[in-house]
Amino acid sequence: MTIEHNQTAARQDDGLLPRPDLASAKVSVVIPIFNEEETLEALVKRLIEVLESLAGDYEVIFVDDGSRDRSLSMLREFRANNERIKVIALSRNFGHQTAISCGLDCATGDAVIAMDGDLQDPPEILPELTQRWREGYEVVYAVRRERKENIFKRAAYKSFYWLMSKVSYLDIPLDTGDFSLMDRRVIDQLRAMPERNRFVRGLRTWVGYRQIGHEYERSSRYAGESKFTLPKLIRLAFDGLVSYSFVPLRLVSNVGMLVSLFSLVYMLYLVVARLMGDTTIEGWVSTVAIVLFLGGIQLLSLGIIGEYIGRIFDEVKQRPQYVVREALGVEVRSNRSGVAP
Secondary structure (H helix, E strand, O other), X not given: OEEEOOOOOOOHHHOOOOOOXXXXXXXXXXXXXXXXXXXXXXXXXXXXXXXXXXXXXXXXXEEEOOOOOOHHHHHHHHHHHOXXXXXXXXXXXXXXXXXXXXXXXXXXXXXXXXOOOOOOOOXXXXXXXXXXXXXXXXXXXXXXXXXXXXXXXXXXXXXXXXHHHHHOOOOOOOXXXXXXXXXXXXXXXXXXXXXXXXXXXXHHHHOOOOEEEEEEOOOOOOOOOOOOOHHHHHHHHHHHHHHOOOHXXXXXXXXXXXXXXXXXXXXXXXXXXXXXXXXXXXXXXXXXXXXHHHHHHHHHHHHHHHHHHHHHHHHHOOOOOEEEXXXXXXXXXXXXXXXXX
């Protein structure tokens, strides 16, 4: 089932031109990997079977994000048996979004598919994504029909997407992740973006073009435990909120004005009470409560402002977004990257 994006999806009568047969196209699949030794063998087997069934050329780019298990050595073995499998090993763990960005930077396909390596993104729906691309859409993003996570994670995700829909200046589709197919033109635009704090699904929405959603059943993890801990999920959500919304800063201003207005009204009340002969000295409890309340508002405001300033500081340093320790079968061609000696 497909769902058109509210702002950027196109119809046939809007100039949607079908692409030629896949036999003349190349598909790249980008997969970030972090401690996935229990899943890799099944992932590669299922993925290669699907890609071999498609007409045309393909490549699979695994980005090892500082794994501490056997993931990297297994990837080297897969590469030795299939030259279409390419491996990038980062010098340390730079984070999921950075690893995806690294793979997108190095992909050479006419269409590039980003997906996770835990088999919650089923490789079997790749032909459906490529079919929508052949119809003329530049972005085909996968929409989760139902989540298999526990109730707490489902509630957290739902709250995040609800909040994003309320405060973001972008219309980021609900219940979507990084699992998507992007046309070469979209990838070139993403590669040209210089920012280092990456929120890929937000960048994907920002570039526009013709986008459409494709519903799928999200599977449970094939094996092992999720590498997305609660702090990492909160950080990712905060990245999305700060990167694509000015509401936190405006909220600070609005709260400041409300507190100032309340203080002014209270001072007028004290003046009127004094003129009317009320000399009663109020207790210290109310004074301490007000001081603590204002102190909390000030610290919260400084924290929000500091988050934006910290991101500005991170951007102006112009450090590489990631450092590549090893590259097998792929050329690292991004000005955001560094190469370890």
